[in-house]
Amino acid sequence: xxxxxxxxxxxxxxxxxxxxxxxxxxxxxxxxxxxxxxxxxxxxxxxxxxxxxxxxxxxxxxxxxxxxxxxxxxxxxxxxxxxxxxxxxxxxxxxxxxxxxxxxxxxxxxxxxxxxxxxxxxxxxxxxxxxxxxxxxxxxxxxxxxxxxxxxxxxxxxxxxxxxxxxxxxxxxxxxxxxxxxxx
Numbered sequence: 001x002x003x004x005x006x007x008x009x010x011x012x013x014x015x016x017x018x019x020x021x022x023x024x025x026x027x028x029x030x031x032x033x034x035x036x037x038x039x040x041x042x043x044x045x046x047x048x049x050x051x052x053x054x055x056x057x058x059x060x061x062x063x064x065x066x067x068x069x070x071x072x073x074x075x076x077x078x079x080x081x082x083x084x085x086x087x088x089x090x091x092x093x094x095x096x097x098x099x100x101x102x103x104x105x106x107x108x109x110x111x112x113x114x115x116x117x118x119x120x121x122x123x124x125x126x127x128x129x130x131x132x133x134x135x136x137x138x139x140x141x142x143x144x145x146x147x148x149x150x151x152x153x154x155x156x157x158x159x160x161x162x163x164x165x166x167x168x169x170x171x172x173x174x175x176x177x178x179x180x181x182x183x184x
Contacts, residue, residue, distance in 0.1 A: 010047055058082055
């Protein structure tokens with residue numbers, strides 16, 4: 001493990017516990033119930049990168065840019081240097097365009113496509129995707145969800161980036177599990 005390059009989380013105490021930070025160019029999962037600090041960890045991770053001159057991208061599937069800025073301000077932080085993008089799950093977009101919804105597989109594929117398009121356009125070194133529960137709600141089917149998440153993982157691994165996926169653990173039973181897909 002000593003030859004694996006690490007990337008700081010922006011939280012010195014967590015970096016110490018992690019023996020220098022998170023493995024670089026990997027996908028990491030931050031799980032917790034709503035209000036446990038996932039967004040705070042994600043923002044600190046990106047703020048640390050922005051301070052080092054790295055391109056940083058926060059993809060929000062549930063919160064608005066204004067809500068994220070308010071969270072940062074509540075901690076006395078600035079999101080300067082961090083590209084914050086809202087990606088609205090496809091079903092929500094389609095409701096405004098037509099009365100008949102596409103099948104869930106198409107909706108999930110379109111949402112994953114919007115995420116990958118945003119990442120390709122911005123070419124970030126650090127990425128936070130928040131929250132994976134929004135993708136589960138669009139999926140409706142554990143097998144389709146897993147296929148799309150594996151495709152997203154393969155896409156991310158081709159890039160020079162380190163990714164944090166946020167999951168709020170709101171689905172029960174745990175049939176849409178991410179733990180087996182990520183590196184840590």
